[in-house]
Amino acid sequence: MLKVTGLTKKFGPKRGVIDESFTIEEGQIMGLIGQNGAGKTTTFRMILNLLQPDHGSVTWNGHHLSPADYNTVGFLPEERGLYTRMTIQEQVVYFAALRGQSAKVTKQKLPEWMEKFAVKGKVTDKIKDLSKGNQQKVQLIATLIHNPKLIILDEPFSGLDPVNAQLLEDSILEMKTNGASIIFSSHDMANVERVSDTLLMLRNGETVLNGTPQQIREQFGNTRIRLRSPLTFEVLQQFPGVTDVEKRGNAYYLTLADEAAGVQVFEAATAQGYIPEFSQEPPSLDEIFRIEVGADHE
Amino acid sequence: MSKFNVIVRQVIRKNLKSPAYIFSLLLPVILIAAVALFAFINKQTNQTPKMAIVSDNPALRTALVAAPTHGDYKVDKKIVDHKTAEKKLAHEKLDGYLTVTTQNNEFKAVYRQRTNANSLDTDTLKNNFSTLKIQQTAQQLGLKPEQLKQLFAPATYQTQNVAYRNGVVHKQKSNQQGANIAIAVAVTFLMYMFLIQYASLIAQETATEKGSHIMEILVSSVSPTTQFFGKITGMFCLIILQVVVALIAAGLGINYLHQNVSFIKGFSLDQIQPGMIGLLVSFFIVGIMLYTVMAAMLGALVTRQEQVGQALSPLTTLGLVAYVVSFIAMNSNSLLIRIGSFVPFLSQSLMPVRYAVGNASTLEAWLAVAVELATLIVLAFIAVRVYRNHVLDYSHKRWFSKKEKA
Numbered sequence: 092m093l094k095v096t097g098l099t100k101k102f103g104p105k106r107g108v109i110d111e112s113f114t115i116e117e118g119q120i121m122g123l124i125g126q127n128g129a130g131k132t133t134t135f136r137m138i139l140n141l142l143q144p145d146h147g148s149v150t151w152n153g154h155h156l157s158p159a160d161y162n163t164v165g166f167l168p169e170e171r172g173l174y175t176r177m178t179i180q181e182q183v184v185y186f187a188a189l190r191g192q193s194a195k196v197t198k199q200k201l202p203e204w205m206e207k208f209a210v211k212g213k214v215t216d217k218i219k220d221l222s223k224g225n226q227q228k229v230q231l232i233a234t235l236i237h238n239p240k241l242i243i244l245d246e247p248f249s250g251l252d253p254v255n256a257q258l259l260e261d262s263i264l265e266m267k268t269n270g271a272s273i274i275f276s277s278h279d280m281a282n283v284e285r286v287s288d289t290l291l292m293l294r295n296g297e298t299v300l301n302g303t304p305q306q307i308r309e310q311f312g313n314t315r316i317r318l319r320s321p322l323t324f325e326v327l328q329q330f331p332g333v334t335d336v337e338k339r340g341n342a343y344y345l346t347l348a349d350e351a352a353g354v355q356v357f358e359a360a361t362a363q364g365y366i367p368e369f370s371q372e373p374p375s376l377d378e379i380f381r382i383e384v385g386a387d388h389e
Numbered sequence: 390m391s392k393f394n395v396i397v398r399q400v401i402r403k404n405l406k407s408p409a410y411i412f413s414l415l416l417p418v419i420l421i422a423a424v425a426l427f428a429f430i431n432k433q434t435n436q437t438p439k440m441a442i443v444s445d446n447p448a449l450r451t452a453l454v455a456a457p458t459h460g461d462y463k464v465d466k467k468i469v470d471h472k473t474a475e476k477k478l479a480h481e482k483l484d485g486y487l488t489v490t491t492q493n494n495e496f497k498a499v500y501r502q503r504t505n506a507n508s509l510d511t512d513t514l515k516n517n518f519s520t521l522k523i524q525q526t527a528q529q530l531g532l533k534p535e536q537l538k539q540l541f542a543p544a545t546y547q548t549q550n551v552a553y554r555n556g557v558v559h560k561q562k563s564n565q566q567g568a569n570i571a572i573a574v575a576v577t578f579l580m581y582m583f584l585i586q587y588a589s590l591i592a593q594e595t596a597t598e599k600g601s602h603i604m605e606i607l608v609s610s611v612s613p614t615t616q617f618f619g620k621i622t623g624m625f626c627l628i629i630l631q632v633v634v635a636l637i638a639a640g641l642g643i644n645y646l647h648q649n650v651s652f653i654k655g656f657s658l659d660q661i662q663p664g665m666i667g668l669l670v671s672f673f674i675v676g677i678m679l680y681t682v683m684a685a686m687l688g689a690l691v692t693r694q695e696q697v698g699q700a701l702s703p704l705t706t707l708g709l710v711a712y713v714v715s716f717i718a719m720n721s722n723s724l725l726i727r728i729g730s731f732v733p734f735l736s737q738s739l740m741p742v743r744y745a746v747g748n749a750s751t752l753e754a755w756l757a758v759a760v761e762l763a764t765l766i767v768l769a770f771i772a773v774r775v776y777r778n779h780v781l782d783y784s785h786k787r788w789f790s791k792k793e794k795a
Contacts (some may be wrong), residue, residue, distance in 0.1 A: 119501035139609045141781055158612045172603035174403075188395040233606075 093241060093272050094139065098147035098213050100133055101296075108133050108296045111147070113289070115272040117240075120263065123276040123288035124376075125382055129293040131276040132169055133363045135243050137208075138274070139166060151241060151262075162191035165239030169217035169246050169276075171230050179210070179229050182218055186233040197236060208258055225254060231259060235266060242266055244275035248282050260286055280376040292383060299383050308373035315378075316345040316353055319368035320360035330356060342368060392611045393619045400623025404590070413586055417579070417635040421642030428646060437461070438484035438507040440500075441468035441477065446491040449521060453489065456517035461510045472481070485509060489518070494529075496522040566747065569665050570719070573745035576669045577738050581712040583631060584677045584737075585705050588684035589697070591624055595688030595780075596697045604780050613777040617685065621769065624681050628674055636670075656767060664751060667740055671758045676737025679765045680708060683734075686772035689779045712736035722748040731757045733764035 093115040101107040106277055108130040115121045124132050136142040138149050151160055165199055173182055180201060181215045187197040201214055208228040212221060218229065225248055235242070244263075248256050256279075263286055277283050283290055284304045292300035300307050318327075321343050327336045332352025337344045347353060353371045360366050374382065390398075403409040440462055444450035454464050465483065468474050474486040478501070485502030498518050502509065527537045557758065578756040598604045607616055687700045711729075715738040718726045722743070731740035742751040749757075 136781070141605070141608055158615075161610050164609060166606060166609045169606040170601050170602040170605075172598070172601035172606065174603065185395070185399055186606060186610070188390070189392055189607065191392070193390070 092152060093148045095134075095138065096148050096150075098134070098137055098144050098149065099259070100142065100144045102133075106130075106133075106296070108137070108144075108293070109298075111291075111293070111296075111298055113291050113301060115274055116123060117269050117270045117272055119288045120267055120273040120275070120286055121275060122283035122290040123293065124278075124280070124283060124290060124380060125276075125293035128295075130296040131293060132245060133296075134275075134293070135245055135276075137164075138243060139164065143334075154215050155179075156241075160241075162237070163240040164190070165234045165237065165242040167230060167234040167242075167244045167247055167269075170344070173218045173226060173230060173233075176217060178215050178217055179212065179221075180214040182229060183233045183236060187237045190237040190239070192237040194265060196286060198237055201232070204236055207262060208232060208257070224252070227251065231262070238269065239266075242271050242273040242275075244273070246277060247275055248277050248279050256282060280380055284376050292380070293294065294383060298378070304376060306377065307379065310380060311374050311382075313350040313353065313371045313373055314347045315372050315374050316347065316356060317368060317370045317372075318343045318345060318356070318360060318366075320366040321363060322360050326359075330359070332356075335358075383389065393615050395623075396611065396616055396619025397623045397626065400594075400620055401626055402670060404623075404627055410590075414631055416582075417638040417642075417689060421638050421646070425642065425646060436507050436595060437463055438509045439463045439465060439482075440503075441465045441474040441483055441486040442489065442508070443469060443471050443474050443486060444489035444491070445447065446489065449489060449491060449525070452521050453487075453517060456521070457513075459513050459652070461513040487514070491525075494526075496525075506635050542781055547656040558795055566745070570742075572665065573741040574715075574719075576673060577712065577715050579635065580673050580676055580737060581608060583628070583673075584680040584708050587624055587628065587677050588704055588708075589640075589701060591681050591690035592684040592693065592697050592701050594620070595685055596691050596694045596700075599689065599780055600692065600694045613780055614773050617773045617776045620685060621678070621682060625674075625678060628681075632670060632673055658671045665741075665745065668702060668758065669753075672737045672741055672761070675765055676760045677770065679733060679737075679761060680704060682747075682765065682769050683773050686768075686775050689776040692696050707734050709737040709739075715739050715742045718742045719746055719747075731760055733761045736761050 095114070096112050096333050098111040099107070099109055101109075108129065111130070111134060113121060123134065125131055133142065138142050138156070140149070141211075149156060158165075174185075176382075177185070180198065183201055184194045184197045190195060205214065208231060210221075210225050210228045210232070212225060218226060223228065231247065233245070242263075247259055251259060258281065263273060263275070275286075287304060289303050290300065290307065291298060300310075301309075322343075324336060324338060324343065327333060327345060328338070330345075330352070332355065333345050334348050335346035345356065347356075357371075358368055360369060422452060437460060442450055442464055443451055445451070450469075454466055458464070463627055465477070468483075471488065474483065477483045478486060481503065484506035485500055488499045488501065490497045491585045496518070500509070500511070500514070523537075523541070532540075597641070598607060611619075683704055684701060687704065688697060691700045711734065714726065714729060714735070718730070718739050720740055726739060726743070727748075730743050730753075736757040740749060740754055744751075745756045
């Protein structure tokens with residue numbers, strides 16, 4: 092279990108992390124979201140003991156993370172780095188050896204992982220001859236092949252196409268099933284929502300959201316309606332309690348000031364009987380992200 | 390396998406796969422092979438000249454033909470007359486022929502050679518001819534063989550070389566000082582090349598790992614201290630390998646070449662003082678390590694790989710200065726050079742030369758090694774601190790002021 096309590100690190104007036112707390116149990120995934128510079132990488136570095144916090148503490152299974160724990164860590168830094176002149180096998184074997192896994196075991200496991208991530212090429216291919224996407228996959232393999240129990244992934248989905256993103260999602264979920272505590276950052280809310288058990292959003296180092304995706308969405312109330320009905324754009328715009336109307340395709344997307352207004356919208360829309368669509372939900376995480384980021388820009 | 394060993398092995402393996410390192414490792418072998426090849430080709434193309442001897446004095450001719458040639462020429466004994474000799478010469482069956490006349494007691498020899506012939510070292514032939522002339526003249530004068538021997542017994546002449554080390558006469562064989570200086574100059578040159586090479590090797594590697602953010606993975610796997618000493622130890626092993634290869638190449642090379650190449654003739658391994666080899670090897674290892682550790686530290690300070698050259702230039706300049714000044718040290722023992730030969734970063738180039746020319750005592754030489762070694766140890770601990778604090782620091786300022794306990 093990873094427990095972060097009151098973590099604070101200041102670099103300057105607007106950088107760093109302020110009073111950050113969260114817990115990741117075994118077999119749990121936490122998504123860390125926030126704009127660039129919000130404090131995600133700083134958080135990861137403090138967890139890894141690469142940076143000393145000004146206040147607060149990080150414990151892994153009840154103790155401070157020390158070099159003795161390094162073998163149980165899998166870390167994918169935001170900026171990818173591989174030795175371009177090495178072959179895939181040399182690279183993965185070296186990184187795994189630094190995590191305490193013998194070359195023999197790594198060599199045995201590697202073909203399976205290459206298949207899992209659909210890496211194009213042979214284990215004897217040089218890193219520099221691989222496409223960027225394949226290099227990224229090799230980096231992910233190097234991060235995960237030693238079966239770590241604490242996995243920290245900084246923007247693991249960036250640069251992956253949807254097919255490869257799905258492969259990564261599957262692997263992350265597999266590691267979760269194996270009992271790993273996983274923390275990852277992402278800009279893609281869809282990934283975060285699909286994979287995360289909990290999520291935490293940082294804005295200028297401050298925690299603005301913390302909880303399960305469902306809890307967080309519900310904090311914002313069922314203030315979004317998707318509607319297909321005889322009601323026209325003008326009518327919807329004039330509706331009391333509706334703050335915004337947008338037409339996308341043949342459906343209207345309504346933003347409500349209060350979720351109670353949904354009842355009147357439903358009644359008006361169904362006044363003449365059947366309608367194909369009425370759906371009232373909390374805002375999507377993507378939207379919440381924009382709302383929270385927007386709050387900073389005001 | 391411990392992580393320390395993983396890093397050491399990685400450094401060694403990576404470099405053994407790099408063509409640049411292999412080339413530098415084999416450089417002494419290549420140099421010696423080149424000289425050996427040159428000597429071999431020279432020997433092959435320059436064959437022993439073949440000649441004929443014709444004379445109006447058959448007894449003299451027979452004696453001359455029978456005289457020892459020391460491998461300098463071969464005589465075709467069948468050719469006895471001028472006409473045949475000329476014909477064979479024209480058909481390139483001979484390189485030349487000697488015509489000896491003894492009319493009126495005047496001994497005269499003319500060697501006629503083709504311009505494109507194998508050249509003749511005339512010393513032996515001239516000697517033989519002179520000896521025969523003397524013998525014949527002595528016979529005519531009625532001198533006894535003992536008298537002849539007495540007449541030609543040479544006066545003795547001898548040269549003695551002495552060198553003073555530590556204030557007392559230091560016994561050395563005739564070529565010893567020359568050999569010492571030659572080897573000191575050669576080693577100083579190799580050392581300069583290698584210290585620049587190793588310094589840039591490790592600085593590049595550190596800066597590349599930092600610049601490409603591989604460092605973040607490394608320091609989250611292994612403590613920076615283990616990593617730093619692992620790298621330095623790996624480099625140390627490579628240096629040792631380099632020394633061993635150079636020593637073997639030099640040993641085999643000198644043993645083989647001193648029989649075949651004129652300028653190494655009379656230069657053999659036992660002319661080099663054993664103390665000199667130990668000193669050179671010590672300076673070689675400690676000197677290069679000192680530069681390597683310094684370079685690793687500088688490599689950790691830069692943010693991008695492109696800045697390495699700039700960060701290293703003061704260090705490489707220092708190495709160059711030490712190397713250049715070592716030439717001055719060969720002929721000068723000024724105070725500045727005496728002091729310089731004890732200063733770390735300079736001593737590895739200056740002291741071996743001073744020691745070789747006899748300007749420094751054994752004690753002084755080893756003292757300089759000790760000073761450099763002590764500096765190396767202190768520097769290593771400073772360097773590991775700097776390395777630890779800066780490998781993840783991508784800011785462009787505060788190079789030395791940042792005190793972050795990582």
